[in-house]
Amino acid sequence: MSDDTTATKTGDEAALAYAELSEALAEIETGYITPERGMNTAEERAAGRYLLANALQHGFQCWFDVDPARPIFQRWLSSTKKLLGDNPDAVYYGCVADPAGTYRIRGNTHGACYTSFTVEAGAEEGHLSKGAVTTLNDREFDIAADGSYELIASAAPQPRNWLKLEPGAGSITTRHYWEWERSVAADPTFHVPLWIEPVDPPRPAAPMDDAAIAAGIRRVINFVRGVTIGFPELPPEIMPAWVSNEINAFDNSDYDESNTEIGYAAVDNAYLQTRYELGPDQALVMRGRFPRCCFANVVLWNRCLQTPPYRHRCVSLNRNQTVYEPDGSFRMVVAHRDPGVPNWLDAAGLSAGMIFWRFLLPDEPTPPIEAEVVDVGSLAN
Numbered sequence: 001m002s003d004d005t006t007a008t009k010t011g012d013e014a015a016l017a018y019a020e021l022s023e024a025l026a027e028i029e030t031g032y033i034t035p036e037r038g039m040n041t042a043e044e045r046a047a048g049r050y051l052l053a054n055a056l057q058h059g060f061q062c063w064f065d066v067d068p069a070r071p072i073f074q075r076w077l078s079s080t081k082k083l084l085g086d087n088p089d090a091v092y093y094g095c096v097a098d099p100a101g102t103y104r105i106r107g108n109t110h111g112a113c114y115t116s117f118t119v120e121a122g123a124e125e126g127h128l129s130k131g132a133v134t135t136l137n138d139r140e141f142d143i144a145a146d147g148s149y150e151l152i153a154s155a156a157p158q159p160r161n162w163l164k165l166e167p168g169a170g171s172i173t174t175r176h177y178w179e180w181e182r183s184v185a186a187d188p189t190f191h192v193p194l195w196i197e198p199v200d201p202p203r204p205a206a207p208m209d210d211a212a213i214a215a216g217i218r219r220v221i222n223f224v225r226g227v228t229i230g231f232p233e234l235p236p237e238i239m240p241a242w243v244s245n246e247i248n249a250f251d252n253s254d255y256d257e258s259n260t261e262i263g264y265a266a267v268d269n270a271y272l273q274t275r276y277e278l279g280p281d282q283a284l285v286m287r288g289r290f291p292r293c294c295f296a297n298v299v300l301w302n303r304c305l306q307t308p309p310y311r312h313r314c315v316s317l318n319r320n321q322t323v324y325e326p327d328g329s330f331r332m333v334v335a336h337r338d339p340g341v342p343n344w345l346d347a348a349g350l351s352a353g354m355i356f357w358r359f360l361l362p363d364e365p366t367p368p369i370e371a372e373v374v375d376v377g378s379l380a381n
Contacts, residue, residue: 006027014210014283017217024221030051033129034094034228046302048228051304054081055227059220062094063126066219068170069202071095071103073194076173077338079186082306083227084264085356088183088316089297091192096124099165102154108193109138109147114177116150116268117163123183126222128230128264134164152199172196175266177295177360179318183353186311190319244274248284252368268294270366272357276334278347283335283376286355288369289328290319295360298332300345301353308348315346333379340380 006150018084033039033048059079059336063073076092077083086301116137120129136151141161143149163172177190178184207211242252248270270293272337276284286295290296297318308315322330323342332343333378334355347353359366 001220007148012210013214014217017221020102021217021221023194024054024225028224028228033061033083033232037233038303047302047304047306050302051306052224052228054306055224057081058083058163059126061222063096063219064216064222065208066216067100067202069101069198069207070098070205070234071097071172071196071198073174073196075191077128077185078188079309080188083297085301085305086185086307087177087299088185088299088307088310089178089180089295089318089360091176091184091190093192093194094171095196096171097153097165099167099169100257101153101165101202102152102156102200103196104199105151105153106193106195107149109143109149110176110192111147111179112138112176112192114138114175115267116175116266117153118173118175118267119163119165119169120173120264121169123214124168126219126226128226129171129173131345132265132267133166133169136161136163137268137361148193150280154195154199162323171265177297179297181320183316184309201279216256228276239307240271242271243340247275247277248373250274250369250372252366263356266360267359270359270362272366272369273360274371276347276355277352278334278336278373279351280336281376282369283339283374283379284355285374285379286330286334286369286371287322288330289320289367290330291359291362291364292367292371293362295319295357295358297358299356299357299358300347300350302350303353305318305354308346308350308353313346314344315348317343317345335376337376 015374033045039045039048073093073095075109076094098224116135117134121132121133122130141149141151151161151163152158153165184190278284279338297316299316310316317332324330325363332345333339333341333345334345336347336349338344
């Protein structure tokens with residue numbers, strides 16, 4: 001516990017909590033943004049500090065002033081707040097809810113090609129999700145002709161449109177995907193109609209007093225630590241099969257591994273991921289075909305699972321944005337400068353990063369994606 005002078009003099013718990021936040025930030029700087037966590041270069045350290053800034057932003061927005069008896073859906077990610085593998089073609093919301101409560105959720109699909117709700121295990125008091133308790137997607141609940149729907153989130157079973165809650169599951173995450181020619185998340189004004197309210201009137205709301213402020217700050221600390229110094233570093237042998245251990249190449253062996261034990265993963269998605277490393281004159285050419293599925297895209301991330309600035313650069317491609325070869329296949333190019341061919345994914349100056357594919361509700365095995373490093377100047381010819 002901090003011996004902060006103001007807190008010692010006044011006895012204010014919130015002052016102590018703010019001092020603890022300061023200590024946590026210092027610990028992250030010395031224990032996370034370090035060579036031991038793979039941050040050896042200025043580029044890598046910048047990624048770590050960018051993640052920290054975004055985590056603080058998210059913590060105060062979504063965990064500081066929350067009342068689980070009165071949940072509110074907050075837009076999780078945007079072009080200026082990126083965490084945990086953001087997606088330019090998706091809008092996400094989340095809320096903190098009391099798993100013992102019963103809630104009515106009303107919304108509208110708003111033209112999305114996919115909408116889902118996931119109850120997260122272990123996501124309480126600012127801690128990260130440890131996996132999915134249950135997922136309900138728009139193929140599994142009733143939707144009116146105008147796109148509207150109503151769900152019940154509760155521990156008690158419901159005859160239809162039921163989102164199951166259980167002890168230890170303290171948050172609900174939503175996913176809304178579009179395959180537009182422009183990236184939906186790049187529009188800061190875009191809003192999905194979505195409401196949640198308790199079925200039974202809750203207790204009177206507590207004031208934001210000293211104890212409540214202190215508790216809120218400590219939830220922020222839990223979240224910030226969770227996505228930085230507490231984020232698990234898994235050895236290659238226990239990584240999911242869809243994560244390649246080879247740089248600039250994909251492991252095409254298994255797309256069907258369950259995502260239920262991965263925090264904030266979409267159970268309905270098949271994933272594919274690799275790391276890339278490219279010099280200034282190199283390009284990574286990816287060739288393949290999209291499977292029959294509900295949604296598909298590829299996204300570039302930095303080492304901390306954050307996209308480069310997609311408001312001004314093309315760092316992702318969905319099926320509608322892709323230019324196809326005459327036989328229906330695609331060729332995509334990751335490079336630091338325009339290669340003079342279609343489907344350029346702009347590495348935005350990052351010499352190393354990640355490439356992440358999503359295939360949502362695929363109806364067939366995904367064809368392999370082959371990758372090759374070439375000289376970027378050779379492609380236009």
